[in-house]
Amino acid sequence: AAGVIQSPRHLIKEKRETATLKCYPIPRHDTVYWYQQGPGQDPQFLISFYEKMQSDKGSIPDRFSAQQFSDYHSELNMSSLELGDSALYFCASSLAGTGEGGYEKLFFGSGTQLSVL
Amino acid sequence: SQQGEEDPQALSIQEGENATMNCSYKTSINNLQWYRQNSGRGLVHLILIRSNEREKHSGRLRVTLDTSKKSSSLLITASRAADTASYFCATDEKTSGSRLTFGEGTQLTVNP
Numbered sequence: 001a002a003g004v005i006q007s008p009r010h011l012i013k014e015k016r017e018t019a020t021l022k023c024y025p026i027p028r029h030d031t032v033y034w035y036q037q038g039p040g041q042d043p044q045f046l047i048s049f050y051e052k053m054q055s056d057k058g059s060i061p062d063r064f065s066a067q068q069f070s071d072y073h074s075e076l077n078m079s080s081l082e083l084g085d086s087a088l089y090f091c092a093s094s095l096a097g098t099g100e101g102g103y104e105k106l107f108f109g110s111g112t113q114l115s116v117l
Numbered sequence: 118s119q120q121g122e123e124d125p126q127a128l129s130i131q132e133g134e135n136a137t138m139n140c141s142y143k144t145s146i147n148n149l150q151w152y153r154q155n156s157g158r159g160l161v162h163l164i165l166i167r168s169n170e171r172e173k174h175s176g177r178l179r180v181t182l183d184t185s186k187k188s189s190s191l192l193i194t195a196s197r198a199a200d201t202a203s204y205f206c207a208t209d210e211k212t213s214g215s216r217l218t219f220g221e222g223t224q225l226t227v228n229p
Contacts, residue, residue, distance in 0.1 A: 004159075033216065042205060042219040043160065056216050090159060104209075105150060106217060108159035 002026055004109035006091050012115045013081050021076040021112045025093030031055065032074040033106060034066060035090040043090060049074060050096060078114075086116045123206060129226040136193045138223040140206030141186075147209045149182055150217065151191050154203045163191075163204075198229045 005024040013019050025032050031050045035043040045058035049068035060066075063081075068074045078085060092106035124139040142149070148167045152160040166173045166182045166189070173180045179192040193200055203224050207217040 035219075042221045045216045045218065048216060058216060088157065092160075105162040105165055106160075108152075108161070110159045111157075113157070 006109035019078045023074045023091030029093035033092040037088045081116045123220040127224045138191045140189045196227045
């Protein structure tokens with residue numbers, strides 16, 4: 001079965017550079033989530049999209065932006081990168097209303113490891 | 118973590134033993150889920166328990182939920198070396214829309 005695809009798998013950038021992370025959700029999933037996980041930390045919610053509209057926003061810095069496109073893939077754009085942005089960035093997808101009792105489970109990609117030097 | 122804590126932070130056991138991990142949270146929830154993460158990899162959903170449920174089983178997994186204490190436990194029975202991973206609880210808070218909020222995770226090591 002197709003899973004959530006993230007690219008690139010690894011990314012190395014210099015401070016103040018920009019980065020674009022891509023996420024391809026499971027086919028027919030309509031909701032995409034972005035999470036950031038620092039070393040030894042729990043995943044922190046950044047932002048989510050439902051049917052191409054932003055549905056929820058968490059602790060996403062103003063330097064970051066994201067969108068979901070007509071084919072449901074999503075991109076996380078990160079500008080003016082800082083050392084502290086080094087982390088594993090996960091994308092997850094779900095199909096609204098299909099979980100147990102309507103509660104959804106998320107399917108995660110393998111993540112993009114971003115290293116800012 | 119914005120939501121709560123997991124206990125213990127690290128657990129090391131022998132194959133065949135049971136492993137119990139605990140999770141506490143702070144707000145009212147719709148459901149609580151447990152995820153597993155192998156080192157540097159994506160999270161894999163294990164089990165979901167709704168706020169009106171107290172216990173749920175799935176294979177070697179047993180999850181309990183005590184909403185009065187805002188806590189949950191995950192029991193893995195007859196552990197295997199392949200169970201070595203980090204385990205996170207995640208809550209779907211009633212006031213936060215569709216996001217999941219993760220706990221700090223327990224690193225489980227099962228020694229062969």
